[in-house]
Amino acid sequence: MSLLRVLGRPMLASMFVAGGLDSVRNPQNVAPAAESVVKPVTDRVAVLPDRTEDAVRLSGAVQVVGGLLLATGRLSRPAALALAVTLVPTTLAAHRFWEEEDPGQRMQQRIHFLKNLSMLGGLLIAADDTGAAPSLLWRSRHAAHDLRRDAHLVRRSVRAGAAPAAAAGRVRAKLSR
Template sequence: MDVLVLIGRILFSALFLGSAFAHLTQTKAMAAYASSRGVPAPVPAVLGSAVLLLAGGVSVLLGLWADLGALLLAVFLVPTAVLMHGFWKETDPQARQVEMVQFQKDMALAGAALMLLGFIAHAGGDLGLTVTGPLFDLE
């Protein structure tokens, strides 16, 4: 089971690490998009989200307090879904559908991150192939 969890952590964190890289290398463009969606202080918001993505992604990938990393990713995903993908604000049916899919994707990933947090925190030291055990104890 340890290998399956490691493969899952690699696949899960790859999305967030790629996004963190984009936030850091395309800050201006992402801030412009965030501004167009009504996000206040878009440059600090993009840089702050990059920190959450990077810290959470690396934490989950390496198994370095991976439960905390999963929590950081959920903290990124829920506000992002609401602020960036407000499908309920769209009047164009095609734009509404695109934003709804993105909203649902972010919420599903947030759910997966919370399940990962619970799984890792509950498994404790029994989960192998990690740098550290969990930070939280949910036994």
């Protein structure tokens, strides 16, 4: 694993571990802001908890686990995707800069919104990062190519061996008469 990955993944994950722990411990701090996003999502996804505080706790737990997995490089691609999924509603709930009246608050919320958007971009890159190992798609394509090449070589060797064997069989047949 490259030094950039070893350093970059924990740096990207740190915000999720810290924020997720806070959401698990104190969901009441963000529940009022999250209500506007949690309600429409829980109406559409039946497996999510109906109470906003429970949904915030669940999102925080996913962020902690996903952050730790991303930081350690274990299952980092699915972890990055899980973190990205939790980041979208978090951003939409907490940083609604377009609703702010105060110009100072609007600017602060816009900065946080763009920061989260940047983190989302980093997570999408991390979700696509194979860690310098070939992806499963690449491996399957090359395995299929290698199989076709091997089959072609076998076919050529069978054909090359069949002609002399047939000639030897004809000679043996003439000699045995």
